[in-house]
Amino acid sequence: MNEIVFPPEITEYIGTAAGHTIGMVIANVDPVVRTLLHIPEQYSSLAILTSRTGAAAQAIAIDDASKAANVELLIFELPRDTEGYSGHGNLFVLGAQDVSDARRAVEIALAGIDERAEGIYINEVGHMEMHTTANAGPVLHQIFSVPLGKAFGFICAAPAGIGLVTADTAMKAAPVEIVWYGTPSIHLSMTNEIIIGITGDYGAVKKAVDTAYQKGSDLIQTFGKVPASILHFK
């Protein structure tokens, strides 16, 4: 009685994270929406994570979440966004048989995104996303064709020509293998980036990503400020 609910309860809302990310669940998806989005019969609950900025930080954090909760990636989209910069936003939809699994996946992912967003760097002329993870799970396998259980490195720089030089630099820095790549018109959404996803021994992947980060950062600084992690400047 006289209970004040403020702000109003939003049943779907779980929380937010870096990169203007919001995490939500739908406990029982509407049957028409289910058909439209080709949600398989066995899932009635959806875990939803969606951001204005970033792609791989979210993918890696959601991959980690998928190892800890009983969920399956159903939809992955890379809209052109980054709030006026030249990269992506994202949409991840995961199916769960039980809403508690969906909720747990979102909670773990949001915490992970707040850590992983350290690897998203932006300045006024470019951006980079640089990540290494030791142990790819089913989401990274599905999105970027990383072998399950292997190390994964994500090397992305913009504008696209800088991405090309960082990719070339990474490949020369350590014995790694490319499992996925994108240019504006290939696998991307006409964003101004070149991206490679790499695998190999963890040490080699880390060295390739670190070397690429340094090269991209140096090049972007030739005509702009030091690219700062979005955790620090936003």
Added chain:
Amino acid sequence: MNEIVFPPEITEYIGTAAGHTIGMVIANVDPVVRTLLHIPEQYSSLAILTSRTGAAAQAIAIDDASKAANVELLIFELPRDTEGYSGHGNLFVLGAQDVSDARRAVEIALAGIDERAEGIYINEVGHMEMHTTANAGPVLHQIFSVPLGKAFGFICAAPAGIGLVTADTAMKAAPVEIVWYGTPSIHLSMTNEIIIGITGDYGAVKKAVDTAYQKGSDLIQTFGKVPASILHFK
């Protein structure tokens, strides 16, 4: 004599409206441009409406105009725009046999856009476009497959995951039918949105749109300001 024409007369210019919309006519389209754009033989005049921000506000206003002037929709494009936000701009080209019809269509549409733009909401982390109209004409029929003469609701929210939750909410709120939908890579231009177009009894459509508006507004406020109508903040 001594008449000062200021600003210079631009024969094509008719006027502007909300969403950085400009309305123009071409009285006699150039034959090469006609061929390039596949303008049918019977139309020599074009009515052109084009915006940096918005899609359905303009579509509904132009639909109303098409009921009052003898014009036919020839081109509809949804470029990725919104001036740095994560949605669309638009291009509408309508054919008319007579330039007075083209002019009249643009004039009616511009007035309508200034009203309909009430339903375009933006804040720093998201946007929504929410509209209801009682009686779909030929333009809405052509673009969104709305049955002629039926009510139409447009439910759009960004980032895309919020659009998914608002769509799910709308479908559970009232007995309506989806006639069109879009995700970043399906029917849209890699914008960070999910959209549904719905039809049904007017009351049901209105309830679905209003419920979706409230859900989208609540969710966007969890990490940003109250999304404001572009009529009020620009």
Added chain:
Amino acid sequence: MNEIVFPPEITEYIGTAAGHTIGMVIANVDPVVRTLLHIPEQYSSLAILTSRTGAAAQAIAIDDASKAANVELLIFELPRDTEGYSGHGNLFVLGAQDVSDARRAVEIALAGIDERAEGIYINEVGHMEMHTTANAGPVLHQIFSVPLGKAFGFICAAPAGIGLVTADTAMKAAPVEIVWYGTPSIHLSMTNEIIIGITGDYGAVKKAVDTAYQKGSDLIQTFGKVPASILHFK
């Protein structure tokens, strides 16, 4: 001795130019990157030019460079960029047998871009790119199908409807021929533009471009400021 190298040497870096353009070379491209990007066997060096803003200013300057250095255009991409405005950025990759050719091509192109960027105009509601060149070389031939050695005009305005009116105006202004065109969904990247590339006698091409510039500028001013060349306002 005691030589201070500041900033740190970046082997790939050549220089920057207008439109947030950066020019780089890769002396010996990595073999995996070569395969991925389909770089022909005979080229081991790459000349790379990439921008946040602009397309034809860079294309014309690079075309001029390709006449003076032994390089071939291998990759041309038009990402959706312009730093929040409604147009393109770009990526050009040229192959060279020798790194000195690659370097020379980049140096000439960067100088040319700083001149040609005069023809890129932006204001808060639209943009235009308007260029004339007397003598198309292999790069303009390859990208825009301009006959080798012929004059080339580039007419681009945004939002897209203004581009349509400027194109129509240009075609009526002088006896020119369209060799290339783009609308948001045709040949472009869902940018909010319409573009035509024209050829003909130099005088006719220049008259068409100048007339289109005036029309586009007048129309954009009806709802915004005078579009300023990016050389002057940035």
